[in-house]
Amino acid sequence: MDVWSSLMDGFATALTPMNFLYAVIGVVLGTAVGVLPGLGPAMTVALLLPVTYALEPTSAFIMFAGIYYGGMYGGSTTSILLNTPGESSSVVTAIEGNKMAKAGRAAQALATAAIGSFVAGTIGTALLAVCAPIVVKFAVSLGAPSYFAIMVLALLAVTAVLGSSRLRGFASLGLGLAIGLVGMDSVTGQRRLTFGQPLLADGLDIVVVAVAIFAVGEALWVAAHLRRTPLHAIPVGQPWMGKSDWKRSWKPWLRGTAFGFPFGALPAGGAEIPTFLSYVTEKRLSKHPEEFGKGAIEGVAGPEAANNAAAAGTLTPMLALGLPTNATAAVMLAAFTSYGIQPGPQLFESQGPLVWALIASLFIGNTLLLLINLPLAPMWAKLLQLPRPYLYAGILFFATLGAYSVNLQAFDLVILLVLGALGFMMRRFGLPVLPLILGVILGPRIEGQLRKTLQLSAGDPAGLLGEPIAVGIYVIIGLILLWPFAYKMFRRNRPERRPLIPANSGAADYSD
Amino acid sequence: MTSLTTGLKGRSELGVALLLGAAGVLVFLDANGLATPYSKSDPVGPKTVPFIVAGMLVVCAVLLALNVLRGGKGEAEGGEDVDLTHPADWKTVLPLAGAFILNILLIDWAGWVISGTVLFWGSVLALGSRRYVRDGLISVALSLLTFYGFYLGLGIALPAGLLEGIL
Numbered sequence: 001m002d003v004w005s006s007l008m009d010g011f012a013t014a015l016t017p018m019n020f021l022y023a024v025i026g027v028v029l030g031t032a033v034g035v036l037p038g039l040g041p042a043m044t045v046a047l048l049l050p051v052t053y054a055l056e057p058t059s060a061f062i063m064f065a066g067i068y069y070g071g072m073y074g075g076s077t078t079s080i081l082l083n084t085p086g087e088s089s090s091v092v093t094a095i096e097g098n099k100m101a102k103a104g105r106a107a108q109a110l111a112t113a114a115i116g117s118f119v120a121g122t123i124g125t126a127l128l129a130v131c132a133p134i135v136v137k138f139a140v141s142l143g144a145p146s147y148f149a150i151m152v153l154a155l156l157a158v159t160a161v162l163g164s165s166r167l168r169g170f171a172s173l174g175l176g177l178a179i180g181l182v183g184m185d186s187v188t189g190q191r192r193l194t195f196g197q198p199l200l201a202d203g204l205d206i207v208v209v210a211v212a213i214f215a216v217g218e219a220l221w222v223a224a225h226l227r228r229t230p231l232h233a234i235p236v237g238q239p240w241m242g243k244s245d246w247k248r249s250w251k252p253w254l255r256g257t258a259f260g261f262p263f264g265a266l267p268a269g270g271a272e273i274p275t276f277l278s279y280v281t282e283k284r285l286s287k288h289p290e291e292f293g294k295g296a297i298e299g300v301a302g303p304e305a306a307n308n309a310a311a312a313g314t315l316t317p318m319l320a321l322g323l324p325t326n327a328t329a330a331v332m333l334a335a336f337t338s339y340g341i342q343p344g345p346q347l348f349e350s351q352g353p354l355v356w357a358l359i360a361s362l363f364i365g366n367t368l369l370l371l372i373n374l375p376l377a378p379m380w381a382k383l384l385q386l387p388r389p390y391l392y393a394g395i396l397f398f399a400t401l402g403a404y405s406v407n408l409q410a411f412d413l414v415i416l417l418v419l420g421a422l423g424f425m426m427r428r429f430g431l432p433v434l435p436l437i438l439g440v441i442l443g444p445r446i447e448g449q450l451r452k453t454l455q456l457s458a459g460d461p462a463g464l465l466g467e468p469i470a471v472g473i474y475v476i477i478g479l480i481l482l483w484p485f486a487y488k489m490f491r492r493n494r495p496e497r498r499p500l501i502p503a504n505s506g507a508a509d510y511s512d
Numbered sequence: 513m514t515s516l517t518t519g520l521k522g523r524s525e526l527g528v529a530l531l532l533g534a535a536g537v538l539v540f541l542d543a544n545g546l547a548t549p550y551s552k553s554d555p556v557g558p559k560t561v562p563f564i565v566a567g568m569l570v571v572c573a574v575l576l577a578l579n580v581l582r583g584g585k586g587e588a589e590g591g592e593d594v595d596l597t598h599p600a601d602w603k604t605v606l607p608l609a610g611a612f613i614l615n616i617l618l619i620d621w622a623g624w625v626i627s628g629t630v631l632f633w634g635s636v637l638a639l640g641s642r643r644y645v646r647d648g649l650i651s652v653a654l655s656l657l658t659f660y661g662f663y664l665g666l667g668i669a670l671p672a673g674l675l676e677g678i679l
Contacts, residue, residue, distance in 0.1 A: 037592035038591055038592055038593055050668075053666060054665065054666035054667050054668070082592055164587060165584075165587075167575050168576070168586055170568065171532050171569075171572040174532065174535075174536070174565060174568045174569040175569070177561075177568070178535055178565050181539065181561070187558065188548065188554065190546050192542060192543065192562060193542050193562075216612075220605055221591075222591060223604045223638070223639060224600040224602070224605045225596055225601065226601070226604065226639065228595070387641065388593055389635075389636045389639035389641035390636060390641070390650070392593075392635070392639055393632050393636040393639060394632070394654075396611075396631065396632075396635050397628065397631055397632045397654065400612070400615060400628075400631060401658055401670075404619065405666075405668050405670070408670075410619050410620050417609070417612055424605075425528065428588055428600070429525050429528050430585075430587040443561075443565075447561045450560075454556050455554060455555065458552070458555065459552075459556075
């Protein structure tokens, strides 16, 4: 079946009245929760997971599509009106967006963000529909050695490339892999890290882990450092754009999309790099460079488009390879597996109609977002005024509810608290959360591929290099890992040294 | 003041290294205790990956400890409602954790409506709201709404507990 007819079938499924209703509910819920300060898209999806449990998979995924884009859009509203962004990917939007809002141009900032998200989301989803089957065609020819290598690459790339400290990234990854080990070994049935506790034999439920790290950890962390005087949210009316705003926005939208999609689709993608690149590019190309830093509309239009295109790009490896590359995709993957659906190349074969319905509803959700959110923007802005005690008590309340409703076991809540404390500690000491979540999700699958590979080669480690793609990927992994050391060696030859001891401790200053 | 507090803060991060090391040792001991006959169909066995993970955790622990002793510091995470200028406020966090634990203890026996009310009410109070009556009413309403919402809307029966028969 070709892409076009599959996609049309997808639209036919997604546009039945009930499924359309779920898409609307998804967009509204996703935006509402995403707008709330402190709630990023990943947490939004994690918290809303239980709502989809009662639905059949197709409807559930249609709702997810809405929640996914809704959560993204909600985040940008928060960063424009409140200035301090919750997600690293909307940091750049906040720079110019909040300046615009302060200058009384909040309506235009929100409008260019919303329309730019729509443009980028639509183009991104179209690229997803075209690219995913190609990736699948390529992926079905890969065997266990290549899969093993690709997954290792994704884990190491996310850990080593993103975040400020690689060491802390690897520490987080190690903890995640250890959490992923808990439970019955899939090959021999041996119990690992269960400490004789029968409830641990099935492993830790990934939904519980995600909710604990994202929601409980975040709520406890914010509670410890709660701003006593909440930030002032800028009131806003109906978003609209004048003629000159359109003229200045459309090129940044398209350029932002071009930055966003490829980066989102890469194993170490994420939205930080493309949003930043887009910002720098717009600043250089703008006819009004003097406005940058004071609220230039190009600086909102470009990064927002890049952000949303990256969100669509992320879904390509997620659906085609079963490889999540950001936190939101990781949580969505968890949702897929809780339905007994394993994303990967076989998914397009075995669950074709479902996948295409999901892609179709991404288009629908994206359009709904524009239609619903432009008129509702003033109402979303009011959500920012929600008293903080209610907000964070509510996060704990719904996190508990969500985690408990998975298995109806109080034991899961104990795990929720313990891992929530871990999430708190990680935020306190700057351990990134993403490597842990990916470690939990990918760890068991990497082990599976490793054992399959060596089983085929009868225990000979050379089997790991059995496919040319795998060899190529190991070369890339080697480059990623060795690059900083090479860089350091280069730097070491220069006479530049920082004092080893804090300046005011009375010791001599070694810098020269 | 700054040199003392930064010194202490630097040292508290050693706890993270300790935790990583302990986790590594735990994973190693657990895997080491597995009895596995060699099998041709599974040459890797259930021990290999835990050993790798354990090694990684221990190496990270050592490197992190060295990093901290040399003055390295993890950057605390910011956010919309996060004000990092004041130190962690344990008077908020501990009661919050208390409300959470109370919910765990109560949920199976007293039921979600009661335990959920305790959780939300306790959390709101811990977070500094002082409108006791309004908060209480909101807590009860939220718990009841979610109870019936999950039962009627999603077909998930949360425990009714003590209120069995009334709800």
